[in-house]
Amino acid sequence: MALLQIAEITKEFGGLKALRAVSLHLDEGEIVSLIGPNGAGKTTLFNCITGTMPPDRGSVRFNGEEIVGRPPHEVARRGISRTFQHIRVFGQMSVLENVMVGRDFRGRTGIFSALLRPPRVGREEAENRERCLEVLALFGERLLPRLDQPARELSYANRRRLEIARALVSGPKLILLDEPTAGMNPHETQQVVDLIRLICERGHSVLVIEHKMKVVMTVSDRIVVLDHGEKIAEGTPAAIAADPTVIEAYMGGRRRAQAD
Amino acid sequence: MRGLKSIMANSPVLLIIAAFAAVPLFVANMYYLQVLVFIGIYAILALSLNLLNGYVGMLSIGHAAFYAIGAYASAKLTIDLQLPWVLALAGAGAIAGGFGYLIAKPTLRLSGIYMTLVTLGFNMILFLVLQNWMGFTNGPLGIMDIPPPSIFGFALGSRLQYYYLILTLVLLTVFSMHRLMDCRFGRALTAIRENELAAEATGVDTTRYKTQAFVLSASYAGIAGSFYAHFVKYISPDSFTINESFILLAMLAFGGQGNLIGPMVGAAALILIPEIFRPLLEYRMFVYGGILIVMMLVRRQGLFGSRSYRLRLTRFDPSPVRVYQRGDKFLPEG
Amino acid sequence: MPSFIFEQLINGLTQGSVYALLALGFTLIFGTLRMVTFAHGEVYMIGAYVGFEIIRLLHPNFLLALGAALAATAVLGIVVEVLAFHFLRNAPHATSLLVTIGISILLVNLAQKVWGPETQSIPFGLLGRLGDFEINVAGVYITFLQMAVLGVTLLLMLLLYFVINRTKLGMVIRATAQDYEAASAMGVNVNVIYMAAFAIGSMLGGVAGVLVGVYYNLFYPTMGGLYGLKAFSASVVGGLTSLPGAVVAGLMIGLVETFSVEFGASNFRHVFSFVFMILILLLRPGGLFGGREMAHTRGD
Numbered sequence: 001m002a003l004l005q006i007a008e009i010t011k012e013f014g015g016l017k018a019l020r021a022v023s024l025h026l027d028e029g030e031i032v033s034l035i036g037p038n039g040a041g042k043t044t045l046f047n048c049i050t051g052t053m054p055p056d057r058g059s060v061r062f063n064g065e066e067i068v069g070r071p072p073h074e075v076a077r078r079g080i081s082r083t084f085q086h087i088r089v090f091g092q093m094s095v096l097e098n099v100m101v102g103r104d105f106r107g108r109t110g111i112f113s114a115l116l117r118p119p120r121v122g123r124e125e126a127e128n129r130e131r132c133l134e135v136l137a138l139f140g141e142r143l144l145p146r147l148d149q150p151a152r153e154l155s156y157a158n159r160r161r162l163e164i165a166r167a168l169v170s171g172p173k174l175i176l177l178d179e180p181t182a183g184m185n186p187h188e189t190q191q192v193v194d195l196i197r198l199i200c201e202r203g204h205s206v207l208v209i210e211h212k213m214k215v216v217m218t219v220s221d222r223i224v225v226l227d228h229g230e231k232i233a234e235g236t237p238a239a240i241a242a243d244p245t246v247i248e249a250y251m252g253g254r255r256r257a258q259a260d
Numbered sequence: 261m262r263g264l265k266s267i268m269a270n271s272p273v274l275l276i277i278a279a280f281a282a283v284p285l286f287v288a289n290m291y292y293l294q295v296l297v298f299i300g301i302y303a304i305l306a307l308s309l310n311l312l313n314g315y316v317g318m319l320s321i322g323h324a325a326f327y328a329i330g331a332y333a334s335a336k337l338t339i340d341l342q343l344p345w346v347l348a349l350a351g352a353g354a355i356a357g358g359f360g361y362l363i364a365k366p367t368l369r370l371s372g373i374y375m376t377l378v379t380l381g382f383n384m385i386l387f388l389v390l391q392n393w394m395g396f397t398n399g400p401l402g403i404m405d406i407p408p409p410s411i412f413g414f415a416l417g418s419r420l421q422y423y424y425l426i427l428t429l430v431l432l433t434v435f436s437m438h439r440l441m442d443c444r445f446g447r448a449l450t451a452i453r454e455n456e457l458a459a460e461a462t463g464v465d466t467t468r469y470k471t472q473a474f475v476l477s478a479s480y481a482g483i484a485g486s487f488y489a490h491f492v493k494y495i496s497p498d499s500f501t502i503n504e505s506f507i508l509l510a511m512l513a514f515g516g517q518g519n520l521i522g523p524m525v526g527a528a529a530l531i532l533i534p535e536i537f538r539p540l541l542e543y544r545m546f547v548y549g550g551i552l553i554v555m556m557l558v559r560r561q562g563l564f565g566s567r568s569y570r571l572r573l574t575r576f577d578p579s580p581v582r583v584y585q586r587g588d589k590f591l592p593e594g
Numbered sequence: 595m596p597s598f599i600f601e602q603l604i605n606g607l608t609q610g611s612v613y614a615l616l617a618l619g620f621t622l623i624f625g626t627l628r629m630v631t632f633a634h635g636e637v638y639m640i641g642a643y644v645g646f647e648i649i650r651l652l653h654p655n656f657l658l659a660l661g662a663a664l665a666a667t668a669v670l671g672i673v674v675e676v677l678a679f680h681f682l683r684n685a686p687h688a689t690s691l692l693v694t695i696g697i698s699i700l701l702v703n704l705a706q707k708v709w710g711p712e713t714q715s716i717p718f719g720l721l722g723r724l725g726d727f728e729i730n731v732a733g734v735y736i737t738f739l740q741m742a743v744l745g746v747t748l749l750l751m752l753l754l755y756f757v758i759n760r761t762k763l764g765m766v767i768r769a770t771a772q773d774y775e776a777a778s779a780m781g782v783n784v785n786v787i788y789m790a791a792f793a794i795g796s797m798l799g800g801v802a803g804v805l806v807g808v809y810y811n812l813f814y815p816t817m818g819g820l821y822g823l824k825a826f827s828a829s830v831v832g833g834l835t836s837l838p839g840a841v842v843a844g845l846m847i848g849l850v851e852t853f854s855v856e857f858g859a860s861n862f863r864h865v866f867s868f869v870f871m872i873l874i875l876l877l878r879p880g881g882l883f884g885g886r887e888m889a890h891t892r893g894d
Contacts, residue, residue: 052460073461073462076463081463088457090454090455093451100447101448102462104451104462105463105464107444109444114444117439124444319691366876370876376630376688376691380823381827384868385868389865510696543703546703549699553693553700556690557693560689
């Protein structure tokens with residue numbers, strides 16, 4: 001059974017069809033890339049999966065359970081976490097605190113235990129911290145030396161890394177990455193590619209939106225191509241690279257863009 | 261050894277507490293002591309509003325409503341039900357919190373400005389009800405002869421005793437809020453303020469946390485109200501107008517919000533400024549209005565609002581703070 | 595139907611039309627700038643006092659008083675816009691809101707210093723015998739002042755409708771309200787439009803001030819507080835961006851208040867508007883007539 005099974009998702013924005021009956025699936029341990037020209041509906045699909053913006057029609061089954069209509073935090077609790085195209089870190093909070101928020105729903109400390117501080121609160125906090133440091137260590141020395149720095153002071157690339165760390169720390173089964181290499185130089189991009197493989201090896205499945213073809217071709221097990229809200233192709237990197245419809249969608253898009 | 265160490269780590273706070281405890285030795289004038297008591301009341305109120313406006317980033321502009329509910333609840337409980345003050349204090353907190361829940365539950369799904377408007381409307385409605393429900397609140401005449409606080413049979417009389425009582429309440433407020441903010445709860449609230457969408461997507465149940473914050477904030481205000489009622493011994497709707505809510509906003513604007521220092525500094529400053537510059541007393545509200553405008557234009561985050569100050573009241577991690585430098589190899593053990 | 599009901603109807607409409615005028619101001623300002631101003635009630639109060647001073651000191655002429663109030667409140671509106679919005683265009687919404695609260699506090703206290711905290715009235719007879727004059731329509735008495743209030747309100751509403759829908763200024767205001775970036779790109783000086791919206795909104799408030807002041811002949815520094823907030827609820831009930839909505843909601847609140855006195859709920863008549871507001875916010879955040887497009891939406 002597929003880990004994520006999306007069937008016939010449709011989403012409209014005031015008459016504009018952002019997604020038309022898109023279906024796709026993702027198996028456990030897979031890295032699937034979602035590509036397509038700008039405005040193809042990739043981020044909208046992410047929003048539909050995570051409950052940020054419920055779809056008009058269609059179903060999203062995760063681990064066999066329907067998750068359409070569930071609020072985002074419940075979707076996250078079931079094991080799907082994500083990053084954002086426009087970075088959304090908690091600017092005033094420190095790096096460590098940002099990542100700790102990712103552990104929030106694993107915690108049991110409520111108002112009363114926070115006030116009374118039974119020993120398990122300390123244990124929980126220490127365990128959270130340990131997990132966070134472990135995840136931050138995946139990024140080498142990019143984030144660890146900056147544990148107590150406010151996130152807003154981080155560089156652009158480091159903020160992207162921080163978002164990934166925050167998404168990883170809750171131990172999700174599936175992680176959705178929305179353009180994780182945007183704005184990064186080739187060296188940093190390569191690090192992200194390695195990181196995505198590492199994430200996969202650690203037992204998380206990955207669905208990634210990516211524009212850089214080099215990244216897509218090297219990292220993906222499978223590629224899904226969206227154009228104008230429709231799935232126009234799906235297959236292995238080699239198959240996609242040879243697919244004439246995909247080339248048309250991309251080149252046509254580029255031609256249109258040049259004409260503008 | 262660890263005990264001593266943590267005491268040393270907390271010593272600045274202990275020193276400040278000691279200084280406040282010693283204040284009456286140097287301040288003989290009872291009027292000054294009364295001013296200090298009022299600073300205490302407003303410090304609790306400002307801290308409670310800070311929980312919403314500062315930490316969660318919801319703008320509540322009708323906070324005096326919960327202050328009023330606490331005051332009236334406490335007065336009614338002690339006068340009509342003859343409850344001892346300690347119970348009335350807890351009751352005031354609980355009742356104000358209950359109203360907070362009633363307001364928060366339906367309104368939190370509204371976005372920003374709409375929620376703010378509900379808090380305003382609630383303040384207005386409550387004021388008008390207090391003013392007009394003669395049978396229960398005695399209308400504009402207010403409730404008189406509220407008994408002084410009695411703690412297990414010991415009735416408070418002198419200003420000095422009131423001073424120590426409010427000092428205790430303020431400290432309790434600060435310590436409890438610090439405990440709340442220094443763990444999962446506080447992190448979640450701050451995350452909601454910084455980016456609600458991301459917090460929600462990360463698994464933070466934003467509605468639940470916001471409701472909890474609202475209820476807590478209302479209860480703290482209710483407790484301040486209870487103390488006020490038994491300190492002044494007379495309450496009327498005039499003490500709880502929308503103006504009172506605006507004063508609290510000015511305190512946060514001045515001192516800064518989002519930490520525990522700013523609101524207290526704001527409360528102290530805004531009470532003290534008119535007292536120190538006596539001619540200003542008449543222009544008190546001018547000062548508050550002016551402060552709101554000037555602070556928003558010049559220093560939006562307030563004096564102490566730009567960062568979170570560590571009070572270091574507790575430490576989870578007894579090991580020394582690790583300093584990482586470029587080139588350090590770091591691998592977590594195990 | 596007994597004639598007192600008609601008289602109450604007229605009373606209610608008179609009262610309501612003042613709320614409607616103030617609510618129009620709120621709506622115009624919110625619609626254009628997406629900003630709530632809490633200084634509107636105080637602008638109204640200042641308008642009333644200016645009218646009062648003109649009548650008392652200069653010339654007992656109603657129209658002159660109106661004109662002076664219009665001028666004064668237009669300037670005041672621009673001052674509010676500059677302080678609360680112009681300098682804070684990119685600040686969070688709350689910042690502007692707090693500035694308007696600050697301005698409102700300042701204006702109330704300024705009025706208290708200038709005119710004293712006590713209620714003042716135009717000396718008897720200064721306005722001629724206008725106040726006594728009433729006409730009898732089929733057994734229903736309507737005073738001249740009521741006619742004046744209703745007439746001026748109606749005239750202003752028509753004028754506003756005309757300006758917004760039929761003039762170039764109105765078109766530009768509507769364009770800015772819809773998308774200020776696009777309007778700005780089309781060469782509209784958005785700053786001027788914001789000031790104009792604030793000035794027009796404030797002038798409506800100023801007129802309402804003079805009308806109420808003369809109608810009840812009571813002027814006091816805190817007169818703007820409750821009126822402003824009630825009119826504000828009317829604006830919310832009307833949908834916050836709908837001008838007709840503001841008018842209908844204002845009239846409705848005026849009528850409900852007047853009739854609640856008739857039915858023995860006079861103590862709680864001031865509560866209704868706020869209860870309406872909260873109910874509308876909870877049940878239909880888009881207002882009585884609007885769609886729900888302004889309600890909670892979010893996206894990436």
